[in-house]
Amino acid sequence: MAERIYILAPYPIGEAPSQRFRFEQYISLLESNGFHVEFHPFLDKKTWRSLYEHGATLKKMRGILRAFLKRFALLFKLRKADHIFIHREASHIGPPVFEWLIAKVLRKGYIYDFDDAIWLPNYSEQNARYHRLKAYWKVSYCIKWAKHVSAGNHYLETYAGQFNKRITVIPTTIDTENHHNTTHAHEDENVVIGWTGTHTTMRYLDPLIPILQELEKDHTFKFIVISNEAPTYDLKSLEYIKWNKATEIEDLEKLHIGVMPLEHDIWSEGKCGFKGLQYMALGIPSIMSPVGVNTNIVQHGKNGYLATTRDEWYSTIKQLMEDQELRRSIGRAGQETVENHYSVQANQTLYLKLFQE
Numbered sequence: 001m002a003e004r005i006y007i008l009a010p011y012p013i014g015e016a017p018s019q020r021f022r023f024e025q026y027i028s029l030l031e032s033n034g035f036h037v038e039f040h041p042f043l044d045k046k047t048w049r050s051l052y053e054h055g056a057t058l059k060k061m062r063g064i065l066r067a068f069l070k071r072f073a074l075l076f077k078l079r080k081a082d083h084i085f086i087h088r089e090a091s092h093i094g095p096p097v098f099e100w101l102i103a104k105v106l107r108k109g110y111i112y113d114f115d116d117a118i119w120l121p122n123y124s125e126q127n128a129r130y131h132r133l134k135a136y137w138k139v140s141y142c143i144k145w146a147k148h149v150s151a152g153n154h155y156l157e158t159y160a161g162q163f164n165k166r167i168t169v170i171p172t173t174i175d176t177e178n179h180h181n182t183t184h185a186h187e188d189e190n191v192v193i194g195w196t197g198t199h200t201t202m203r204y205l206d207p208l209i210p211i212l213q214e215l216e217k218d219h220t221f222k223f224i225v226i227s228n229e230a231p232t233y234d235l236k237s238l239e240y241i242k243w244n245k246a247t248e249i250e251d252l253e254k255l256h257i258g259v260m261p262l263e264h265d266i267w268s269e270g271k272c273g274f275k276g277l278q279y280m281a282l283g284i285p286s287i288m289s290p291v292g293v294n295t296n297i298v299q300h301g302k303n304g305y306l307a308t309t310r311d312e313w314y315s316t317i318k319q320l321m322e323d324q325e326l327r328r329s330i331g332r333a334g335q336e337t338v339e340n341h342y343s344v345q346a347n348q349t350l351y352l353k354l355f356q357e
Contacts, residue, residue: 215317257320
């Protein structure tokens with residue numbers, strides 16, 4: 001009989017980048033290796049979408065209550081689980097009740113997976129008044145009670161190591177065979193600079209806007225923002241594309257240069273460089289802030305660029321805009337980096353080992 005894996009995660013399948021690239025793209029791999037996989041999100045799609053609406057308090061409360069009831073019912077099924085995999089948290093809000101029940105009452109070991117500094121407060125404007133319900137402090141307990149921890153980078157591994165010694169570092173990966181499987185040709189005359197991400201991280205673009213405004217004086221280009229909400233920047237070059245899973249790769253392929261600016265703070269230290277990896281996987285040269293894992297991913301001037309100051313960002317963007325062959329060679333090197341170190345294919349053996357103990 002096939003071993004059963006129960007995956008518990010906050011969001012519906014296909015909706016959250018952290019889930020899509022941490023475990024969802026490995027489900028078929030697990031199934032092809034003889035596992036039976038069941039995915040159980042805390043939030044259903046209706047509730048998940050309502051969380052980012054202004055107001056709608058009663059709708060949110062009904063959805064959250066329904067989610068808790070379903071989680072409690074799931075506990076009866078978990079008794080027969082061979083493996084339990086928890087991504088970030090078993091419940092979207094509140095203390096680690098389900099993790100405690102699984103570990104201490106059911107006496108079931110679980111694998112705990114996380115890819116950001118989620119022990120630090122980070123929330124959207126729409127839900128600022130409720131952010132304390134997230135109980136950020138619970139992350140240390142989720143790690144402590146786990147039989148094994150999967151961390152997205154070495155910074156997160158260091159944090160987890162305070163509470164658990166059984167840790168495997170698995171980077172957030174790109175599927176270069178079935179998803180990010182094209183290469184940008186860099187033959188178009190009009191250069192496109194771009195950024196992709198959610199509205200909650202769009203603030204990282206703010207310091208880049210004056211640089212783009214300066215470049216607009218002497219250069220013709222587009223600046224594309226791919227997100228779930230439209231930006232309000234004062235840029236002549238600005239073009240907004242609403243993020244759509246079905247057209248994600250097609251939209252990213254429009255870019256000649258990908259940017260990933262970050263603040264030098266503790267939250268950014270825990271990030272896994274995913275935007276940059278997406279650009280690199282498609283042969284798009286990336287410019288990233290030298291924060292956290294970005295300094296491990298990028299060899300400056302070889303497979304991408306690291307920029308801190310206004311002058312560094314300006315000169316690097318300008319150089320790539322004006323040199324098509326440089327864009328092509330840097331893009332090719334970045335693509336090789338992803339294929340060799342940050343792809344699903346390069347990490348699948350490591351991932352399978354989580355469930356072969």
